[in-house]
Amino acid sequence: xAGVTQTPKFRVLKTGQSMTLLCAQDMxxxxxxxxxxxxxxxxxxxxxxxxxxTTAKGEVPDGYNVSRLKKQNFLLGLESxxxxxTSVYFCASSYSxxxxxxxxxxxxxxxxx
Amino acid sequence: AQSxxxxxxxxxxxxxxxxxxxxxxxYGATPYxxxxxxxxxxxxxxxxxxxxxxxxxxxxxxFEAEFKRSQSSFNLRKPSVHWSDAAExxxxxxxxxxxxxxxxxxxxxxxxxx
Numbered sequence: 001x002a003g004v005t006q007t008p009k010f011r012v013l014k015t016g017q018s019m020t021l022l023c024a025q026d027m028x029x030x031x032x033x034x035x036x037x038x039x040x041x042x043x044x045x046x047x048x049x050x051x052x053x054t055t056a057k058g059e060v061p062d063g064y065n066v067s068r069l070k071k072q073n074f075l076l077g078l079e080s081x082x083x084x085x086t087s088v089y090f091c092a093s094s095y096s097x098x099x100x101x102x103x104x105x106x107x108x109x110x111x112x113x
Numbered sequence: 114a115q116s117x118x119x120x121x122x123x124x125x126x127x128x129x130x131x132x133x134x135x136x137x138x139x140y141g142a143t144p145y146x147x148x149x150x151x152x153x154x155x156x157x158x159x160x161x162x163x164x165x166x167x168x169x170x171x172x173x174x175x176f177e178a179e180f181k182r183s184q185s186s187f188n189l190r191k192p193s194v195h196w197s198d199a200a201e202x203x204x205x206x207x208x209x210x211x212x213x214x215x216x217x218x219x220x221x222x223x224x225x226x227x
Contacts, residue, residue: 004156040122042203042219043157058214090156098215099145099164099207104156 002026006091006105013081013112021076021108023091031094032074033058033102034066036087043090049074081112117206119218126194127226134189134221136204145207146187147215148178152200160202163187174198199225 004025013019023032030051035043045058047066055066063085065077074093078085088109092102116139126132138144145164149157161172168180178189187204204218 040219043217045214048214092156101147101159101162102157102215104149104158106154106156 004091004093004103004105006089006108008108009106010109011111013078013110015081015083015112017081019078019081021078021089021091021110023074023076023093023105025072025074025091025093025103027093027095027103028071029093029095029103030071031097031100032068033092033094034064034074034076035090035092036060036085037090037107038087046076046089083112086110086112117204117216117218119202119204119221121221122219123222123224125224125226128196129193132189132191132194132198132223134202134204134223136187136189136218138185138187138204138206138208138216144180144187146178146180147205147207148172148176148187148189149203149205149217150174150200151203151220157203160189194223194225196225196227199223 007022033048034046037043044060049055049068052071067075088107090107091105094100094102118137147162148160151157160176161170163170163180171177176191180187201220201222203220205215207215
């Protein structure tokens with residue numbers, strides 16, 4: 001049982017490049033989330049999904065897009081990377097609601113030069 | 114706005130000593146409270162949760178937490194710290210009827226010295 005898997009684990013981009021981060025969960029969870037973690041700021045919610053085919057904005061959505069075409073996958077896209085998007089990105093999932101515990105992936109460390 | 118405060122950014126304790134990590138949250142109707150632990154290079158792992166009932170909850174790895182509604186607090190405790198407990202700890206809150214999303218604190222980094 002892999003839980004939540006994020007790919008890639010590390011990536012370096014140049015300003016203006018685009019990329020997609022992939023999150024896959026094998027627990028049949030309805031809810032999925034993308035967070036960014038920056039020093040001293042905890043986790044901030046970027047986008048989330050409450051089920052296949054749905055997405056919604058979180059606290060810091062600007063510069064990111066997401067898609068949830070399949071229940072088990074949640075993709076995070078950076079359209080035109082900026083140095084301010086240098087961060088560690090975490091994907092999480094929960095069974096049926098925000099009141100349930102979240103299961104986290106190991107993160108993607110992204111550097112924008 | 115819904116908020117979670119972890120007032121201690123960094124705490125150092127000796128191995129075998131007791132530990133208490135503080136967490137306070139803004140008032141909400143029905144709080145769902147969580148503590149997570151993050152080891153270096155890894156994601157967050159759930160330590161324990163409080164939804165209702167007994168205000169003292171037990172978690173994994175010998176941790177416990179007590180919910181005090183009057184103080185809007187959910188402090189994490191461990192009677193005897195082990196070197197392997199060195200990590201960053203995050204409190205998280207979901208307040209029904211409020212923001213409708215889980216809010217994480219900024220974390221407390223625990224250092225354990227021999």
